[in-house]
Amino acid sequence: xxRVISVVLALAISVSMLSACGNQSEKDGSEISQGSDVKEKSxxxxxxxxxxxxxxxTKSDRAVATFxxxxxxxxxxxxxxxxSEDSKSVTFSCEGDCAAYNMAYxxxxxxxxxxxxxxxxxxxWYGIDDYVLPYTEGKEPCYSHExxxxxxxxxxxxxxxxxxxxxxYDPMSDEKYSTIYALDGQSLLFSEDNGQKxxxxxxxxxxxxxxxxxxxxxxxxxxxxxxxxRNYELVPQIGISRDEEDFISKHDSAFADEFDCMxxxxxADFAAHTVVPYIQQHYNVYSDALHTSVEGYSLGGLEAFxxxxxxxxxxxxxxxxxxxxxxxxxxTWKSYLSKKSFGENSPSIYLYxxxxxxxxxxxxxxxxxxxxxxxxxxSKLTLHFNKTGTHSSVLWRSFYSEFxxxxxxxxxxxxxx
Numbered sequence: 100x101x102r103v104i105s106v107v108l109a110l111a112i113s114v115s116m117l118s119a120c121g122n123q124s125e126k127d128g129s130e131i132s133q134g135s136d137v138k139e140k141s142x143x144x145x146x147x148x149x150x151x152x153x154x155x156x157t158k159s160d161r162a163v164a165t166f167x168x169x170x171x172x173x174x175x176x177x178x179x180x181x182x183s184e185d186s187k188s189v190t191f192s193c194e195g196d197c198a199a200y201n202m203a204y205x206x207x208x209x210x211x212x213x214x215x216x217x218x219x220x221x222x223x224w225y226g227i228d229d230y231v232l233p234y235t236e237g238k239e240p241c242y243s244h245e246x247x248x249x250x251x252x253x254x255x256x257x258x259x260x261x262x263x264x265x266x267x268y269d270p271m272s273d274e275k276y277s278t279i280y281a282l283d284g285q286s287l288l289f290s291e292d293n294g295q296k297x298x299x300x301x302x303x304x305x306x307x308x309x310x311x312x313x314x315x316x317x318x319x320x321x322x323x324x325x326x327x328x329r330n331y332e333l334v335p336q337i338g339i340s341r342d343e344e345d346f347i348s349k350h351d352s353a354f355a356d357e358f359d360c361m362x363x364x365x366x367a368d369f370a371a372h373t374v375v376p377y378i379q380q381h382y383n384v385y386s387d388a389l390h391t392s393v394e395g396y397s398l399g400g401l402e403a404f405x406x407x408x409x410x411x412x413x414x415x416x417x418x419x420x421x422x423x424x425x426x427x428x429x430x431t432w433k434s435y436l437s438k439k440s441f442g443e444n445s446p447s448i449y450l451y452x453x454x455x456x457x458x459x460x461x462x463x464x465x466x467x468x469x470x471x472x473x474x475x476x477x478s479k480l481t482l483h484f485n486k487t488g489t490h491s492s493v494l495w496r497s498f499y500s501e502f503x504x505x506x507x508x509x510x511x512x513x514x515x516x
Contacts, residue, residue, distance in 0.1 A: 148196055157208065170271070197217050220306065220309065221310070245263075246288060261322035281395070289301075321378055394502055407454060416449070416506040419451070420451045422459060424466050
């Protein structure tokens with residue numbers, strides 16, 4: 100499958116790509132598809148030049164960054180300059196053009212790092228053993244964070260919120276912050292202090308910090324806990340899900356009532372009408388949809404998509420990493436989506452997936468095509484199909500900054516209008 104889409108403003112992939120025009124094809128097992136935008140950017144910003152920093156724990160003498168476009172097959176190698184050294188690592192840097200390239204990896208000596216998204220929403224990457232973690236250059240890498248915990252009651256259950264605010268957050272100031280709501284907050288935001296092994300840390304907060312450092316757009320993160328029943332509460336009731344069909348076929352139909360006790364439809368209502376109002380009342384955050392986003396992975400990706408489509412007046416951007424769209428068949432999705440009106444106020448949607456049988460590729464690409472066919476604005480749709488991707492949090496963390504760039508692009512466009 101090769102997808103070629105005209106890109107007028109690639110800001111939906113990177114803040115710096117606001118007026119980059121061109122066609123995209125395929126490269127190194129990844130492809131990105133997206134619609135066009137109509138705004139222009141200054142020559143300086145549209146150049147797309149961005150500094151990449153890479154910390155190497157092996158302390159190699161030489162590092163080469165390979166920038167590539169995951170669709171057009173174009174790539175370039177850039178010799179990196181050694182800029183500092185400490186007892187743990189050597190730091191290299193170089194400039195890359197994120198108007199031309201959206202991915203990168205670094206080779207230190209004869210060791211190639213994992214691939215990661217390259218855009219202006221991330222400052223640098225820390226190569227440790229066989230994995231990479233995001234960090235902000237000029238700040239000591241830290242993968243443990245203080246999270247405020249708040250318990251809210253909704254849909255007959257108590258739900259924990261994990262709230263992260265930047266170090267300079269001042270609750271007494273008039274400065275407003277954007278809000279990023281993260282589903283599966285109990286795992287997405289947990290770090291070393293919460294029992295997460297370093298190599299498995301999602302790096303979500305680190306990339307929000309990097310986005311703020313590089314772009315100046317400040318945000319807080321609200322992680323919404325998903326209980327042990329996430330198979331229910333992260334699956335909306337838009338029809339009979341495949342899990343439900345399988346369950347009913349193996350048990351007496353009376354057991355179907357189990358699927359009504361905690362479901363994604365009620366969870367979405369709780370998120371939009373209980374969680375968001377609470378945060379907007381108690382924190383210095385914007386109250387408009389443009390500055391409010393929701394993100395999730397797997398079943399959480401399914402639910403994040405549903406939440407944004409169901410409540411576009413609350414959430415202006417959604418990010419879905421390998422969403423479980425397979426829960427419903429094509430006719431169910433078409434029936435549900437046909438009841439929605441798509442237009443300028445529709446949320447911007449970022450979809451990421453790898454291929455079957457390692458990930459949710461067929462269903463996610465089908466959703467992308469389905470939305471376009473049903474009239475969803477192409478400028479608000481982005482798909483990154485990674486043919487070498489798997490259903491893995493270690494892999495997803497390399498792409499969160501792409502979702503942040505979609506979010507940031509909509510915020511910046513609104514401020515220029």
